[in-house]
Structures are given as C-alpha cells and as structure tokens.
Amino acid sequence: MLEVSGISKSFGGFRAVSDVSLTVETGQIAAVIGPNGAGKSTLFNLITGHLRPDSGTVTLDARDITGAAPHRICRMGIGRSFQRTNIFARLTVFENLQAAFLVHHGRGRNFWSRSEALYRDETACLLTSIGLIEQRDTVAGTLSYGNQKQLELGLALASDPAMLLLDEPTAGMSATETHDTIRLIEKIAGERALTLLFTEHDMDVVFQISQKIAVLHQGRVIADGTPEEVRADPEVRRVYLGGH
Amino acid sequence: MAASSLFGQFMGGLTTAMFLFLIASGLSLVFGIMRVINFAHGSFYMLGAYLAWQGVQWFHPTGIGFWAAALFAAVGVGVLGAVVERLFFRSLYGREELYQLLFTYALVLILGDAAKFIWGTQQLSVSTPPVLVGSVEIFGSTQPLYNLFIMVVGPAIAFGGWLVLNRTGVGRLVRAAQMDREMLDSLGANVGFIYTGMFVFSSFLAGLSGALVTPIQSIVPGMDVLIIVQAFIVVVIGGMGSFWGTFWGSVIYGEVLSFGILIFPGFSLFSVFALMAVILIVRPWGLFGRPL
Amino acid sequence: MTSETSATQTAAAAPPAGGRVVGSGSGIMSRVPWTLLVLIFACAVPWIGSRYDTFLAEQIAIDALFAVSLNLLLGTTGLVSFGHVAYFGVGAYVCGILMKTYEVPFVIAFPAAGLGTALFALVSGYFCVRLIKLYFAMLTLAFSQIIWAIAYKWNDVTGGDNGLPEVPFPNLDWMNSVPFLSDLKTSDQFYILAVILIAVSLAVVHRIVRSPFGRILTTIRDNPERAAFIGVNVRLYQLAAFTVAGVFAGLAGALYGIFSRGVFADYVFWSKSAEVMIMTILGGMDYFWGPPVGALALVWLNQAITDYTEYWPFVLGTILLVLLFAFPGGILGGLDAAWTRLRSLRRA
Numbered sequence: 083m084l085e086v087s088g089i090s091k092s093f094g095g096f097r098a099v100s101d102v103s104l105t106v107e108t109g110q111i112a113a114v115i116g117p118n119g120a121g122k123s124t125l126f127n128l129i130t131g132h133l134r135p136d137s138g139t140v141t142l143d144a145r146d147i148t149g150a151a152p153h154r155i156c157r158m159g160i161g162r163s164f165q166r167t168n169i170f171a172r173l174t175v176f177e178n179l180q181a182a183f184l185v186h187h188g189r190g191r192n193f194w195s196r197s198e199a200l201y202r203d204e205t206a207c208l209l210t211s212i213g214l215i216e217q218r219d220t221v222a223g224t225l226s227y228g229n230q231k232q233l234e235l236g237l238a239l240a241s242d243p244a245m246l247l248l249d250e251p252t253a254g255m256s257a258t259e260t261h262d263t264i265r266l267i268e269k270i271a272g273e274r275a276l277t278l279l280f281t282e283h284d285m286d287v288v289f290q291i292s293q294k295i296a297v298l299h300q301g302r303v304i305a306d307g308t309p310e311e312v313r314a315d316p317e318v319r320r321v322y323l324g325g326h
Numbered sequence: 327m328a329a330s331s332l333f334g335q336f337m338g339g340l341t342t343a344m345f346l347f348l349i350a351s352g353l354s355l356v357f358g359i360m361r362v363i364n365f366a367h368g369s370f371y372m373l374g375a376y377l378a379w380q381g382v383q384w385f386h387p388t389g390i391g392f393w394a395a396a397l398f399a400a401v402g403v404g405v406l407g408a409v410v411e412r413l414f415f416r417s418l419y420g421r422e423e424l425y426q427l428l429f430t431y432a433l434v435l436i437l438g439d440a441a442k443f444i445w446g447t448q449q450l451s452v453s454t455p456p457v458l459v460g461s462v463e464i465f466g467s468t469q470p471l472y473n474l475f476i477m478v479v480g481p482a483i484a485f486g487g488w489l490v491l492n493r494t495g496v497g498r499l500v501r502a503a504q505m506d507r508e509m510l511d512s513l514g515a516n517v518g519f520i521y522t523g524m525f526v527f528s529s530f531l532a533g534l535s536g537a538l539v540t541p542i543q544s545i546v547p548g549m550d551v552l553i554i555v556q557a558f559i560v561v562v563i564g565g566m567g568s569f570w571g572t573f574w575g576s577v578i579y580g581e582v583l584s585f586g587i588l589i590f591p592g593f594s595l596f597s598v599f600a601l602m603a604v605i606l607i608v609r610p611w612g613l614f615g616r617p618l
Numbered sequence: 619m620t621s622e623t624s625a626t627q628t629a630a631a632a633p634p635a636g637g638r639v640v641g642s643g644s645g646i647m648s649r650v651p652w653t654l655l656v657l658i659f660a661c662a663v664p665w666i667g668s669r670y671d672t673f674l675a676e677q678i679a680i681d682a683l684f685a686v687s688l689n690l691l692l693g694t695t696g697l698v699s700f701g702h703v704a705y706f707g708v709g710a711y712v713c714g715i716l717m718k719t720y721e722v723p724f725v726i727a728f729p730a731a732g733l734g735t736a737l738f739a740l741v742s743g744y745f746c747v748r749l750i751k752l753y754f755a756m757l758t759l760a761f762s763q764i765i766w767a768i769a770y771k772w773n774d775v776t777g778g779d780n781g782l783p784e785v786p787f788p789n790l791d792w793m794n795s796v797p798f799l800s801d802l803k804t805s806d807q808f809y810i811l812a813v814i815l816i817a818v819s820l821a822v823v824h825r826i827v828r829s830p831f832g833r834i835l836t837t838i839r840d841n842p843e844r845a846a847f848i849g850v851n852v853r854l855y856q857l858a859a860f861t862v863a864g865v866f867a868g869l870a871g872a873l874y875g876i877f878s879r880g881v882f883a884d885y886v887f888w889s890k891s892a893e894v895m896i897m898t899i900l901g902g903m904d905y906f907w908g909p910p911v912g913a914l915a916l917v918w919l920n921q922a923i924t925d926y927t928e929y930w931p932f933v934l935g936t937i938l939l940v941l942l943f944a945f946p947g948g949i950l951g952g953l954d955a956a957w958t959r960l961r962s963l964r965r966a
Contacts, residue, residue: 090907129771130847138733139846152846153846153850153852154851156846156848157849162847164843164844164847168843168844169840170839170840171840172836172839172840173836173837174842177836178834180833181834181837181848182621182832182849182882184830184834184847185834185845185848185849186849190830190831190834190850191831192830193826193829193831194825194829195829196828196829197829197830197832198827208798234674237848239899240848241849244940278689284730299928341674414939414943418942423752424698425942426896427755427939427947428896428899428938428942429939429942431892431935432935432936432938432939433935434930435931435932435934436931436935436936436937436939438931439929439931439932440930442929442931443929509755531735551889555763562756562760593771595767595770595771596681596764596767596768599763599764600764602756602760602763603757603760603761606745606756606760607747607757607758610749610750610753610757
C-alpha cells in the first residue's frame with residue numbers, strides 16, 4: 083500500500099534521513115524503530131507532507147504523494163497521530179471528534195447549519211470505541227495525558243483512513259497504560275482492517291504486534307524484515323546493545 | 327536637477343537614516359532577544375527628548391548643559407525600562423505574544439499622556455550645543471555640523487552596541503538566550519537578568535536618541551507615534567534582529583522618503599508602506615534577516 | 619513551546635468554544651431572551667432617550683458589528699489582525715463616494731460597499747494568510763496604512779485630508795408611511811434602519827460562527843497543524859474567514875460614514891484598529907457577545923471620562939493593563955468565572 087523509495091532530507095549540513103526505502107503492505111502492521119535522533123519522526127513528516135523530501139518518492143496505492151500538502155494526504159486515506167499530543171485544546175472531546183467528521187464529510191462549505199447537531203451518532207460511536215465516552219464534555223486541554231493520547235487516536239480515526247501512521251503512541255505512558263493502548267490499537271486496526279505503521283521506543287510492544295520492522299539508525303535503514311529476522315540481525319544488536 | 331541639490335537631498339535622507347538607525351537598533355535588539363515588538367520604544371524616545379529638555383533647564387546654570395542633559399535623559403529612560411520590565415513585562419513572558427504587544431501599546435497610551443501632563447502640549451526645543459553650532463559646505467550644499475555629528479555618532483553607538491552583543495561573553499549569553507531560553511535557564515544562567523539588561527540597554531538607546539534629536543527637531547506630543555511607525559518600517563525592511571539589516575533598512579527608508587518627495591509629494595507616504603508590504607510578501611524576514 | 623503551554627493554560631481557564639454565552643446551560647441566563655430584549659431596547663432609544671443617547675447608541679451598535687467582525691478572526695480563527703480598520707475604511711469610502719459623488723441610492727451603495735470590501739479582503743487576505751503569526755499581523759498593518767495613505771492623499775476621489783463631508787442620508791421617505799416611524803427625525807429614522815441592519819448582520823455572523831465552517835475555524839485556532847491533518851485546507855479557510863470578517867467590517871464602515879455625516883482619512887488610522895481590538899478583548903474574545911459588550915463599555919467609558927478629563931488615552935491604557943494582568947477573559951470572562959464559582963458554592 084505505502085511505498086517509500088529513496089527518501090532523503092537534510093537540514094543544513096545534517097542528513098536527517100538518508101536514502102530510506104520502505105514498503106508496507108495492505109493490512110500489515112509495521113513498525114519503524116531506532117534510537118533517539120535516528121530520524122523516525124522526520125521520516126513520518128516526510129510521508130505525511132509536513133516536510134518536502136530532497137529526493138525520493140512516496141507512493142500510496144501507486145499514487146505519487148511525494149511532498150503533497152498534509153490536508154490532501156489526509157483526504158487520500160492516511161491518518162496520523164503525532165508524538166507531541168496534538169489535539170484541539172479548547173474544544174471538548176466531543177467537539178474535537180465532531181470537527182474531524184465535519185471535515186471528512188466535506189461540510190466545511192456549510193455556513194448555515196448548526197454544527198453541534200451534525201454527526202452526533204458517529205461521534206458518540208467513535209468515542210465509545212476509543213473509550214472516551216465518559217469524558218465527552220471535558221475540555222480537551224484538561225484531559226490527562228493518557229486520555230489526550232486516546233483522543234489523538236480518535237482524531238486520526240475520524241477521517242476513516244485506510245492507513246494509520248502512529249508516532250510514538252505510547253510515549254510517556256506507564257506499563258499498564260501502554261498495554262491498554264496497544265490492545266486498543268490492535269482491536270481497532272482489526273475491526274477496521276487498517277494498515278498500520280508506527281514508531282516506538284518500547285521494544286516489547288514492537289516485537290509483540292508487528293509483522294514487519296524497519297530499523298533506522300542515523301537516518302539510514304539498517305535492517306528490514308520480520309521480528310525474528312530483525313532480532314537476529316547483528317547490525318541491529320550492535321546499535322542497540324552497544325549504544326546504551 | 328543640480329548635482330549639489332541632489333547631493334543635498336541625499337545628505338538629508340542620510341541624516342534621517344542614520345538617526346533612525348540609532349532608534350531602530352534598539353527596537354531590533356529587543357525583537358531579536360525577546361521576540362516581541364516594543365511599541366513603547368517610540369515613547370521611550372519621546373521621554374528621552376523631554377527629559378533632555380528638562381535636564382537642560384536644570385543643568386544649564388552649571389555650564390555642562392546639553393551633554394549632561396542627554397546623559398541624564400538616557401539614564402532616566404533606562405531606569406524606566408528596568409522598572410517596566412521587572413514589574414510588568416516579566417509576568418507576560420509565557421503568555422501569548424498578542425498580550426505582550428498590547429502591553430507595549432498600553433504603555434504608549436499611558437506614557438504619552440504622562441508626558442502631556444508633565445510638560446504640556448506646546449512645542450519645546452533645545453538649542454544646539456555650542457561646540458557643534460554652524461555648518462559646513464560639502465559639494466555645494468550646506469550641511470549643519472550637528473547633522474554631520476548625528477550621521478557619525480548614530481552608527482557609532484549602534485555599532486558599539488552590536489559589537490558588545492557579538493564579541494563579548496555577555497553578548498554570547500544574550501544570543502544564547504535568544505535561541506533557547508529554557509536551555510539557558512537550566513544551565514544556571516540568570517536569564518531574567520539578561521532579559522532585563524537587554525531591555526534596559528534598548529531603552530537607554532531610545533532615550534539617548536530622543537535626547538540627541540532635540541537640537542534639530544522640536545519636542546511635541548505625537549512624536550512617539552511618528553517615530554515608532556518609521557522605526558517599525560525600517561526594521562521590517564531590513565530584517566528584525568539584524569545589525570546590517572537595520573542599517574540598510576534605515577538608509578533605504580531615508581532615501582526613499584527624501585527622493586520620493588521630489589517625484590510626487592503624496593507618494594512617499596504611500597511608498598514606504600507599499601515597500602513594507604512588498605518586503606513582507608516577498609521576503610518576510612527582511613533583506614538581511616533570517617527566517618524565524 | 620509557548621503556544622503549547624498557553625493552549626493548555628487557556629484551555630483550563632477559558633470556555634470551550636468561541637460561541638458560548640455567559641452562564642449557558644441553566645438558570646435565568648439562558649431562559650431570558652436577552653438578545654431580543656436588547657434589540658427592542660435599542661429600537662426604543664429615540665423615544666425614551668435624548669438625541670445624545672441615540673447618538674451614543676448608534677456608535678455602540680456600529681462598533682459592536684465592527685468588533686464582532688474582528689472577533690471572527692481573533693477569537694474564532696486565531697488570526698491576529700492589526701489592520702482590520704482597513705476594511706471598515708474601504709466600506710465607508712465606497713459607500714460614501716457612491717452616495718455623495720455619484721448619488722447612488724443607499725439600497726445599492728450599501729451592498730456595493732460590502733462587495734468592494736470583499737474584493738479587497740480577498741486580495742489582501744491572500745497575501746496575508748500565507749504568513750506566520752507575526753508577519754501576518756505586520757502585513758495587515760501595512761495594508762491598513764496603505765489604505766490610509768491612499769485615503770489621505772488621493773484628493774480627487776477620497777477628498778484627501780479634507781475627506782468627504784456631508785455624506786447624504788439614504789432616502790427614508792418610505793419610513794414615513796410606517797405608523798411609529800413617521801414622527802421621527804431623519805437621523806433617528808436612519809438610526810432605526812442601522813440598528814435593524816446591524817441586528818441582521820450580527821445574526822448572520824452568529825450563524826456562521828455556529829456552523830460547520832465556524833467549527834472548523836476553531837480547530838484552526840486551536841491547532842493549525844492538526845487541523846491540516848484532519849483534512850482542512852488551512853489557508854483556504856483562513857482566507858474565507860478573512861473575507862467574511864472584512865465584509866462585515868465594511869458594512870459597519872458604510873453605516874458609520876452616514877452616521878457621522880462624513881468619511882475622513884483618520885477613520886482608517888491604525889489606532890482605530892487598536893481601539894477595536896481593545897474593545898473585543900475588553901468584552902471577552904471567547905464569547906460571541908463579548909465584542910458588543912466591550913463596545914458598549916468602551917463607548918460609555920469614553921464619553922463618561924472625556925467629560926472630566928482630556929487624558930482618555932491614559933485611562934484606556936490603564937484599562938488595558940488591568941485587562942491584561944487581571945482579567946484576560948474580559949468582562950464576560952470575568953462574569954462567567956464569577957457565575958461558575960457562585961454555582962459551585964451553592965451546590966456545596
């Protein structure tokens with residue numbers, strides 16, 4: 083489904099991402115891992131149009147989306163959650179998701195109807211499936227960190243994507259929270275037949291649920307394959323065990 | 327048009343430019359460090375002028391007159407800057423830039439009326455210090471000595487300020503604060519002190535320029551607004567936080583204004599704002615600035 | 619960074635959306651039809667008040683529309699414009715020029731003012747929304763000063779520094795056939811017309827703010843990056859908001875030109891942009907009715923203070939300071955906070 087080919091990006095003299103190629107098949111759960119500063123977030127930003135690559139291409143279902151505007155890429159079916167929680171802080175949880183539905187269904191040109199009346203059922207449904215139905219009227223900025231992450235996921239799902247890019251979905255979470263979040267993600271991915279690409283620090287999580295792992299180090303892919311293959315790769319062991 | 331009058335026009339523009347350069351430097355400095363446009367910079371300038379006049383009234387009997395008054399004015403405004411920063415500005419740092427801008431605007435309103443209250447609405451003036459009275463003939467145009475003095479001293483002071491910023495240890499700290507305040511905080515540097523210091527220095531510069539302009543310009547209410555608009559345009563054209571940017575911005579502004587009046591009287595007013603708009607559209611960070 | 623921390627801070631302190639009414643949800647605040655009462659009261663002013671009262675009320679009404687249009691940018695979309703008076707001015711000049719110089723009837727001149735402002739807002743807005751916050755503010759200011767410079771110097775069209783005195787009243791003869799209105803002076807008849815036009819405009823803006831379009835604007839305000847990644851073409855929406863806001867500012871300006879019997883260049887000076895911004899924040903930019911409340915407060919305060927002293931700027935500056943440091947939520951924000959505290963005390 084998603085094919086990244088020879089992507090590079092430099093900032094000043096610093097090569098953040100260097101000739102990275104990656105393929106994610108439809109329905110697959112894939113992960114990109116690597117030490118801090120390996121270029122994972124940059125790679126995500128390149129895929130989702132927040133950054134233009136210096137070279138290389140990104141194709142989605144054989145359509146070239148290299149450097150397209152983020153809102154276009156979203157409409158093409160990629161949903162994304164961000165590393166630093168990115169929600170609409172002053173809107174309520176309900177309004178956050180409702181807004182996403184409004185955009186997704188192209189209601190933006192509507193200057194007349196009352197927005198609060200639209201998509202109430204869909205919003206409630208999504209809220210229930212991500213477990214935030216109790217907090218529907220809470221102002222998003224006052225939610226706990228974990229809940230904000232859940233909302234973040236909800237926002238990504240509201241645009242009914244075919245593929246989800248999750249940037250460190252369990253960052254800053256306790257072991258229980260991480261477990262719950264991963265279960266939730268797996269469940270939703272299964273229900274909606276989503277393709278998943280995520281980055282993570284937590285190795286247990288990664289090896290548990292991924293079908294395919296790509297390892298980034300200093301902007302380059304040093305390993306790419308099934309969890310067993312990656313675990314056995316000597317280069318990966320050197321980077322991870324030698325580095326810490 | 328005769329070469330000498332062209333030259334005269336050019337020199338007139340240059341005087342305006344160098345003078346603006348001194349004022350705009352302070353504005354540019356504050357923006358470079360604190361990322362906020364201090365609308366009250368013009369008010370500090372005006373207070374410098376009024377305090378200089380006041381100083382001349384007080385010190386004149388003692389004979390040191392103008393220079394003492396200028397220093398008195400600059401220091402006075404510097405102290406005001408310290409008070410403003412410590413008491414008020416400080417508490418606005420974490421908040422939205424809009425609030426900081428509105429605060430400086432509130433200062434403009436308050437200081438403007440305070441000056442009116444203390445010194446009234448009539449035009450005041452200060453006579454040129456004796457040592458700089460008179461004029462010189464250059465290329466057939468008459469240049470007042472005092473104007474030439476400004477043309478030299480203005481850049482000199484500004485240059486000195488920027489030198490401190492770029493070559494000394496203090497300067498390095500300040501530039502670091504500009505780049506990452508939190509990091510510097512955690513390193514133990516007293517960031518608050520740096521910010522106050524920069525603000526005080528910038529206010530000092532504003533007060534000094536206000537004082538120095540008094541021999542060639544009358545002191546009137548409204549001079550604060552007039553100058554801040556011009557300084558603002560200069561800094562936008564040249565680039566905020568850039569020494570050379572402010573310099574060239576001032577020169578461009580001064581000359582456009584000076585020659586614009588020749589071409590079409592109403593045109594220069596329009597042209598400086600149009601120039602500002604064009605720069606913002608094409609290269610928002612100014613000729614010499616860096617993208618934010 | 620600043621925007622992140624302040625977003626969470628303001629989320630805790632401020633009400634959820636740009637359209638909330640004070641004390642919404644329960645109690646007397648929402649059961650009494652306040653806006654209808656205010657409208658009826660406003661219409662009654664020529665009968666129950668003096669000529670000066672009508673003058674003040676008209677000033678307040680026009681400023682209310684102007685401030686509400688600014689708040690569409692500031693409070694709803696998060697766009698800080700320092701040059702909003704440009705659109706007010708364009709509207710005033712278009713309507714004034716059409717009515718005075720070309721003797722076009724109000725019925726055509728008024729919408730034309732809106733149209734003219736829309737065009738100018740589209741063009742200027744196109745360049746402005748491409749810029750980040752700070753530069754956006756500066757470019758709006760630059761455009762506003764360009765309009766001012768043109769107004770000030772283009773003697774042939776705008777009257778230059780003399781302006782356009784004696785803009786005529788619209789033809790209000792039709793009002794003489796309406797029972798109550800026929801006893802009024804022309805200026806009072808225009809007042810009624812203005813109030814009605816402003817009320818309709820406010821209703822339209824209110825509708826827009828509560829619409830899906832308005833909701834999307836609030837997402838842009840809260841988090842433009844995230845908005846883009848739920849599929850919002852941020853620039854396009856900002857441009858749309860900018861244009862709509864400009865149109866209503868222009869309509870306010872058109873009415874102002876007739877109300878003050880003339881259009882002059884100093885209407886477009888940047889200090890007016892500051893004034894309308896202060897009005898908006900004074901009332902409370904998180905509330906739809908904040909700006910009108912702010913307009914009422916500021917106009918009333920202005921006339922009360924200037925009776926005693928010439929130092930109105932000093933007073934205004936002090937009010938602004940108090941606002942910034944003690945009541946960032948403005949009047950309605952303060953009332954809302956007090957109301958909430960009262961309710962929780964009663965429950966306890």
